[in-house]
Amino acid sequence: MTSELITNIGELTCVDAEARVLTDAAVVVEDGRIAWIGAAAEAPSADTVTDAEGRAALPGWVDSHTHLVFDGDRSAEFEARMAGESYAAGGIGVTMEATRSASDERLRELVRGRVADAVAGGTTTIETKTGYGLSVEEETRHARLLAGLRDAGEIDAVTFLGAHLVPPGREAEDYLDDVVGPMLRAVAADADWIDVFCDRGAFDAEQTRRVLAAGRDTGLGVRLHGNQLEAGPGVSLAVEFGAASVDHVNFLTDDDVDALAGTWAGWDRRTAAGTPGVVAGCLPACDLSTRAPLAPARRLLDAGVEVALASNCNPGTSYTTSQAFNVAIAVLQMHLTLAEAVRAATMGSAIALRRQDEVGSIEVGKRADLHVLDAPAAIHLAYRPGMPLTHAVWRAGERVV
Structure with a gap:
């Protein structure tokens, strides 16, 4: 040694x-x-x-929410949004087409380049998701590619996000038959987590419940995109399924905050002893890029909810891997102290990945x-x-x- x-x-x-x-x-x-x-x-x-x-x-830094497997460019969409167009989930389809056309080697090198950017800014633990394949063949290909990088120690966790969006030309229920059936069976050995985009323009409560139940029954941990575009069922479903995190959380009711806080009753935040609850994953770089209200991190912390800061690196709404940027926003605009912001970008994100015994401090x-x-x-x-x-x-x- x-x-x-x-x-x-x-x-x-x-x-x-x-x-x-x-x-x-x-x-x-x-x-x-x-x-x-x-x-x-x-x-x-x-x-x-x-x-x-x-x-x-x-x-x-620990980055508990990224989408690194993609090809193509959506800068024109971003420019239009900055000129006044509202954000909608449908832009994911543009990335899907470009990503499906990319070879394994190109996708692998694109992911490695984004990981290198993250590491250059101090990130040492990183989760990333599938979700731009949106077919059995492509989601399987992307999960296998990510699993190879994870097993080589280049990334830390792989999340299956087949339920990112209904791809063009498919009906939601028919597509979900694939997600919970052949797609899930094909990716289960390569993924650590399952995730769903539960929001307007994506999947509703019953569709989300169906996907999460199938993933849980397959042995995958549960994560969730929720409450990004409006108040909705995301938080309540995350609590119902004992998710490790529910991410975005821009629009929360008092009941949502209380429900999240209730999941932390068996956790000692100071000693990290007990059973962790549902982490609220805040993605401030995404909030700026979509001109959304910043997630209410101050309110969540005051209620006793563990908060994570993550980059949400993706081509449409948060093309950055900079956790330092997120910490700065959290201090300057979200009313967190420096200590709270640093914890959220390290230990908070580690808890969101259930890796607090290994990294984050x-x-x-x-x-x-x-x-x-x-x-x-x-x-x-x-x-x-x-x-x-x-x-x-x-x-x-x-x-x-």
Whole structure:
């Protein structure tokens, strides 16, 4: 085993049980894991030493919601939306056609390029979804491609989103027969999660229930797109199925917030002990791109709901992998403190992936994922929004940036 001492860290944000922020700190990495944390003056020796030169460090970002398997360009759609057209889910069909036409090798390299962009900005754990194939053959192809990247350690989780939209020329119920039948059987071995877009223009409550029940019965974990375009059944279905997360959550009723909060009764947020509830996944970059109301993260946190920040990287409504951008929006516009925003983009997203025991914080025994900023304190993420502040990134103990 080899070890590395990362020392002279000006500010170390641990996102641990005590929410520690250490100054003049150091971390020892050994065999891909965090082996020691403490004051730089007390650090043990290691095989190699890296001097952070007073920079701030925090856990690698965890991105719990992305759509990276796509080809084609939808910038004209974006430009039209900025000129006043409203967002509707139908644009997904444009991406479907381009993605179906792309070879395996092209799609693989496109995903790898987007992952590389995310890593360059400090992201070290990433989930991504199918959902632009929308046929048995294509969804199977995309799931297999993603599973290969996951098994090679290039991504962390694969979500089956065959129920992203009804493809052109199909009827909803007929298409769902494919989704819960041959499509689900074909992707089950390659996917970790099942997801549904439950909203206006996509799938209704009963259709969503049908898909989630089939996925759960196949052994997949449950996730949900919900309450993005209007208040609707997404949150109640997420609670009903014990989903790991319901994402977007732009339009919530008081009952929705209460229902989400009720799922956290068996969870100790400070110690991360017990059974986690349904995480509210907030996607602020998407909200800006669609000119939607920002998800009510402040209201959710005050109610006791765990919140995640994720990029929702996709070609139509959030073409970015920058979690730093999301943290800045959360602090500047969503009324989160810096500590709350950083937690949401690390531990909150880790809980949304049910990987909180492995990633999301800097604690002894966890995977050694660290993000060193070219700044003396993490507040610079919001103080200097949009600036390229990533100085170095370690993933599983290996320096990758």
